[in-house]
Structure formats: C-alpha cells, structure tokens
Amino acid sequence: MGQAPSSSSSCSSCRALSATAAVDSHAREGPAADHRDLTAALPDECVASVFALLGSDDRNSCSLVCRRWHLVDAKSRQRLALAARSEISPSLPPLLRRFSAVSVLSLKCSRKRVSLGDDALALVAASLPSLKKLKLKGCVDVSDDGLLAFSLRRPLALEKVSLIACGFGARGIVSLLRNCPSLRDLTLKRLRKLDAQSTPLSIDAYYDGDDDNEAKNANASKKEKKQVNFQLERLCIKDMHNARLFIPLLCSSKPLKSLVVCRSSGNWDRVLENLRFRGGGATSISEIQMENVQIGDPGLTAIAGSCPDLDTLFLSRVTDCFDEGLSAIASSCKKLRKLHIDAWTRFGGRTIGEEGIAALAAKSLRLQELVLMGVPITAPSLGLLASNCPCLERVALCNTDSVGDREMEAIAAKFGAVKKLCIKNCPITGRGIEAVVAGCASLVKLKVKRCRGIGQESVSHLRARRGGLVISVDAGSLVFDGADGGGGGAGSENEGGGDEEERRRRRGRRRDNAGDNRGGGPAGARTNATHVICSSRSALLLRSKFGSRNASRA
Structure with missing residues (x-):
C-alpha cells in the first residue's frame, strides 16, 4: 500500500511549525515539555505528508497510534x-x-x-x-x-x-x-x-x-x-x-x-492487416511493442501503411521479420525515433541484414535510439547511420559476431552525437574501447557486458583519462572454485543477496587464490576453476551443476 506525496510547501510549513512548537514549549515548561505531543501543533496536511514517506507496514502501525492519526491516514491514503x-x-x-x-x-x-x-x-x-x-x-x-x-x-x-x-x-x-x-x-x-x-x-x-x-x-x-x-x-x-x-x-x-x-x-500479421484495411486507413498509433509473437514482413508492411505517426517500435524475438519489412517501416514511418530489434533466428535462418539497415539509415532521419540484438551490422552500415541520422544519441549493439574493433573505430570516427553506447556479447578488445573513448566527444556513458576481450583492467586507465565518462564493464565471468567446497561459496554469495562490493571482493580473493595455486603454491594444492560467460539465469543453473560435480569428485 502506498500513497501520493503532498506538495513541498506543506512540508516546509510542517518543518517551520514543528520547530516553533518545540522552541515555545521548551521555553515555557522546560524539561516537562518532553512528555507532551509536539505533533499536536501540526496541521493534518503535514501529518499526511509524513505518512506519504512511510512504507506500508510503518504507515499501518502509525495509523493505530491515536484517533487523529487513524483519521488522517484514512483520508490521505x-x-x-x-x-x-x-x-x-x-x-x-x-x-x-x-x-x-x-x-x-x-x-x-x-x-x-x-x-x-x-x-x-x-x-x-x-x-x-x-x-x-x-x-x-x-x-x-x-x-x-x-x-x-x-x-x-x-x-x-x-x-x-x-x-x-x-x-x-x-x-x-x-x-x-x-x-x-x-x-x-x-x-x-x-x-x-x-x-x-x-x-x-x-x-x-x-x-x-x-x-x-x-x-x-x-x-x-x-x-x-x-x-x-x-x-x-x-x-x-x-x-x-x-x-x-x-x-x-x-x-x-x-x-x-x-x-x-x-x-x-x-497470426498477428492478419490482425495488423485488418487494422490497415478495416480500420479506415491511417491510425493514431505511435508506439508498438511486439515480443515473442508470430509476426513477419506482412505485419510490418501493414504497420507501415496504417501507422504514419509511429514513434517507437520494439520487435523482440520475432523470427520472420526481414529486410523487406524493415524497409517498409523506414519508408512510411518518417517520425520514427526509437527502434529496438531482437532478431531471433531459428537454426541459422536469415534475418535482418545490411539491406534493411541501409534503408533505415537512408529514410529514418529522426532516429534517436537504436538497439540491435542479433543483427549483423558492419562498419559501412554504421557509417550510413552516422551520416544520415544526426540525432542518433543512444546505440546498443548486442549478440553479434560482426561487431569488432573495426566497427568500434567507425563509431568513434563518425558518431559525434552519441551519448550512450552499449556493447554486449561482441568480439571487441581494449583497442576498440580506447578508440570510442578517444573519438566520441559527446559520450557520457559506455556500457560493456559479456565481451570476453574486455575486463576491468583494460579500462581502468580510460576512467582516469575522461573523468566525466561513466564506464560500466561486466565481463560476465563466474568462477566456480573446487577448493571452496564444490561451489558452495558462490551459491551462498548469490542466495544471501549481500552487498555488491562484498561480492566483488570475494570473487577477487578466489581469483588470487587460484593464481597462487597455479603459480608458486604448494605442489599438492590444486584448484578446479571454471569460467563461464552467460546470463544470470543460466549462470545459476551452471553453478548448481558444476558445484554438484565438484562435490562428488571431492
């Protein structure tokens, strides 16, 4: 249970009245004033504004203190x-x-x-x-x-x-x-x-x-x-x-x-086609999100024909959308500002490629945010986007082997307006990150996740070079240490939900111990460390399997 906060003016009057009441009562009665209810001088609006800042359990408890608070809680909730x-x-x-x-x-x-x-x-x-x-x-x-x-x-x-x-x-x-x-x-x-x-x-x-x-x-x-x-x-x-x-x-x-x-x-293609032909032509739809549904190029073509004011388009885990559908969207939806595509191919099938990205770059001139997941994009296509989309400020490239250091250098050279950049699960190295940090003058946040060639050490000096730039690096590497009782330490670390800084220190100690045992440690001291690059949900499954395997060996 929650409640809407009151205005700042009521809070300021609340503080002023409480301070005045406290000073006056102490001046008149001295120590005896400690036994008086100083909140009695506060108006109901101020008490309600205080209740608005409490959690549901605390607010329920406060409502039982006295009849007045009970009534204020009832009226302001x-x-x-x-x-x-x-x-x-x-x-x-x-x-x-x-x-x-x-x-x-x-x-x-x-x-x-x-x-x-x-x-x-x-x-x-x-x-x-x-x-x-x-x-x-x-x-x-x-x-x-x-x-x-x-x-x-x-x-x-x-x-x-x-x-x-x-x-x-x-x-x-x-x-x-x-x-x-x-x-x-x-x-x-x-x-x-x-x-x-x-x-x-x-x-x-x-x-x-x-x-x-x-x-x-x-x-x-x-x-x-x-x-x-x-x-x-x-x-x-x-x-x-x-x-x-x-x-x-x-x-x-x-x-x-x-x-x-x-x-x-x-069949959402048929639904969208009916929206186009039976709906009377153009609609006022400005945002469409399709996640894990059956939609292909006919559906995208219907969207292009019926939604000329389309501003935001999210396509997540769609298997049948190709270059033709994206080209139709780019040609008809001139107001498009946000585009998210999560291309989920089945058994190596074809997906959106260079042709669709080129059409998008040529006709979506107002594009401000672009997220491509599983879409193979290369340096020439990135150059077209940078040349034709001067307002592009937020870019995310994820889960594609085509994005490497060459593409990062293209971003650094041509994306002058980009402010936020996210690279996830791509084969880039420290050279590409250095090029982006040195070339993108407007960049304020850089996020790198699950890129094996990037670690905290490779970007530590970049933070010192650009103090105003926020660099977030998550290599996605989990260490299951056989010396810790078959992975039990890693399990308790996640299940306990401790502080993030404490988890980092624990992972650092395990890596140091593993390095000592491999290097100059005693001959009998061995550790079985497995590095896994995966998402959090998969990591929990793999951790449990590796942990049980190490425990059985021990």
Whole structure:
C-alpha cells in the first residue's frame, strides 16, 4: 500500500511549525515539555505528508497510534492493496468506507483459493468514487456479471484497468469499455475464459446481462452505437492465445496510441492487416511493442501503411521479420525515433541484414535510439547511420559476431552525437574501447557486458583519462572454485543477496587464490576453476551443476 506525496510547501510549513512548537514549549515548561505531543501543533496536511514517506507496514502501525492519526491516514491514503480472498468479504464494506479517498486499488488472490465475488466488485465501484486505477489478479470467481455490475456504476474517474488471470470473458470486458468513459489504459493477461469463448471483443456489441434475448441486444446495439464514447489509448495483451479476438477492438479504437503484445499466439500479421484495411486507413498509433509473437514482413508492411505517426517500435524475438519489412517501416514511418530489434533466428535462418539497415539509415532521419540484438551490422552500415541520422544519441549493439574493433573505430570516427553506447556479447578488445573513448566527444556513458576481450583492467586507465565518462564493464565471468567446497561459496554469495562490493571482493580473493595455486603454491594444492560467460539465469543453473560435480569428485 502506498500513497501520493503532498506538495513541498506543506512540508516546509510542517518543518517551520514543528520547530516553533518545540522552541515555545521548551521555553515555557522546560524539561516537562518532553512528555507532551509536539505533533499536536501540526496541521493534518503535514501529518499526511509524513505518512506519504512511510512504507506500508510503518504507515499501518502509525495509523493505530491515536484517533487523529487513524483519521488522517484514512483520508490521505491513495493506494490500497488487498488479498482478495473470500474470507475478507464481511470486512470489505467498512474497509472501503474508511478508505473512501483511495484512487489506486489492487485486488490479488491465488488461483488456488476462492476469491471475492461479483457483489464485492460492485461494492468497490459504489464505495470509491475517486478510483482511477484498478488491478484484478487471480479473481477467478468474478464473472462477467460482476464486471457488468461494476461498469454500470459508471466510474467516471477510472483511467487504467489491469485484468490478470480472472474468470470473465468478452461480455464483461466489452461492458467495461462501453460504460467507463475515462478509460485510457487496458491490460489483458492470461484470461483463459476469454480464450476459450472465442468471442471477438467488439465494442459495437451490446450486452445487458440477458444473453437469451438476442433481438433486443441487436436493436439496442443499433440505437446506442453512436453514443459510445470510446477513448482507449493504450492496449496491452499478454499471454493470450487467440489473436483474432482483438481484430474488432483494434479496428474500432480510433484514439489508440500504444499497442503492446507479449507472448500471445496467433497470426498477428492478419490482425495488423485488418487494422490497415478495416480500420479506415491511417491510425493514431505511435508506439508498438511486439515480443515473442508470430509476426513477419506482412505485419510490418501493414504497420507501415496504417501507422504514419509511429514513434517507437520494439520487435523482440520475432523470427520472420526481414529486410523487406524493415524497409517498409523506414519508408512510411518518417517520425520514427526509437527502434529496438531482437532478431531471433531459428537454426541459422536469415534475418535482418545490411539491406534493411541501409534503408533505415537512408529514410529514418529522426532516429534517436537504436538497439540491435542479433543483427549483423558492419562498419559501412554504421557509417550510413552516422551520416544520415544526426540525432542518433543512444546505440546498443548486442549478440553479434560482426561487431569488432573495426566497427568500434567507425563509431568513434563518425558518431559525434552519441551519448550512450552499449556493447554486449561482441568480439571487441581494449583497442576498440580506447578508440570510442578517444573519438566520441559527446559520450557520457559506455556500457560493456559479456565481451570476453574486455575486463576491468583494460579500462581502468580510460576512467582516469575522461573523468566525466561513466564506464560500466561486466565481463560476465563466474568462477566456480573446487577448493571452496564444490561451489558452495558462490551459491551462498548469490542466495544471501549481500552487498555488491562484498561480492566483488570475494570473487577477487578466489581469483588470487587460484593464481597462487597455479603459480608458486604448494605442489599438492590444486584448484578446479571454471569460467563461464552467460546470463544470470543460466549462470545459476551452471553453478548448481558444476558445484554438484565438484562435490562428488571431492
């Protein structure tokens, strides 16, 4: 549970009043003033501003100190998070009456437990007139009727709704869209009933709770079609498995500006093509994020044709996007400023290459941020980007063998405006890093991760040369030392979550011990050290395997 902070003026008046009250009371009563409540002179606004700086546990404890603090906490609390189990149903009405000023409500329940029902959700809408954000997670016992009852209360201030792993389908979601005029942000995640129903999310469909009377619903739909004030600006879809359900919703969402789709199966090329042809031409979408979905060049071409105002495009783990699709984006989306591409090839298949990068460099003149992961890019393509994109300030090149010292020298020679540069898992050496530090005059931050040819020693003198430059080097090397009991020390180091500096010292001591044993140590002293270059999640798996192997050998 959290709350919004008060203004700085109230805090300053808080300090002034507290200081004055303390001085006056000490001057009048001397030592006896230590037993008085000095906060009594503070106005409620100042006490509320102090409560806003506390964590949820401390704030809950402070609210029980006295009646005044209890009342101030109730009036000033903006965020409320509840375990939405059915056991709290009797306590919910007085709880909502106490915190009637709450604007952000989160109801979470484990799917293994019985959650709050439809009546509780209707009570939320009636008790919280200032509600702006609502999150329901794991509320499997809330049905379409509950969401319909909630939306019919017409919460005028409701702007953001997140529905995660709940038990309702299309009818409840459509009623929410129709009856909440201020709704701007909608997140749908793991709604299995919606997937199973296969009912498209059509804003023109009218549901009044009577599914049997289809003729009445159809007539009402015709009458009220023009009365729907649909203002959805952001739609986030995660872990859904029927892409075609969202075609009517996307086509009718004229004010939509941001579309986020993650780990959702289905043919999204067809969805985007329908957005282009059935949506009436150009849309107002300025941001699209596609992560681990089925999308290829037809989908990118549809985006290029329907989103001329596209500003941000994230493509992560897409397998079927090639040069043709990227060229279409570059040709039509002249306002593109941020582009992230994580090209995930299957079995050595083709991916975006030099042709797509050249088209991007030639036509995306406003580009400011470029992230390429798994995209083979060479010095000539980097030269084109530097020549045609003068506003390019943030560049990240990751997971490609084509980026070496030659490409780093090209960046140093031509990227005069770049301020932040990230190189990850590329075969570069200290020579390339030195060239970048010496050549990029505007560079303020350099980040190098999992590059085997780079270590802390190779860049230590560069920090002294450019004091204002922040250089972050992470070689990604983990040492599993057999002399430490089969890797037990490394395991406790990560599981304990100690200080980062302490972990560095421990790794340094292990490296020093390994060097002594290899060099001039006793003949009988041996150590079995394995260096692994990998990500953190993979490192945990490998550490456990190497540790168990070393323990068995011992």
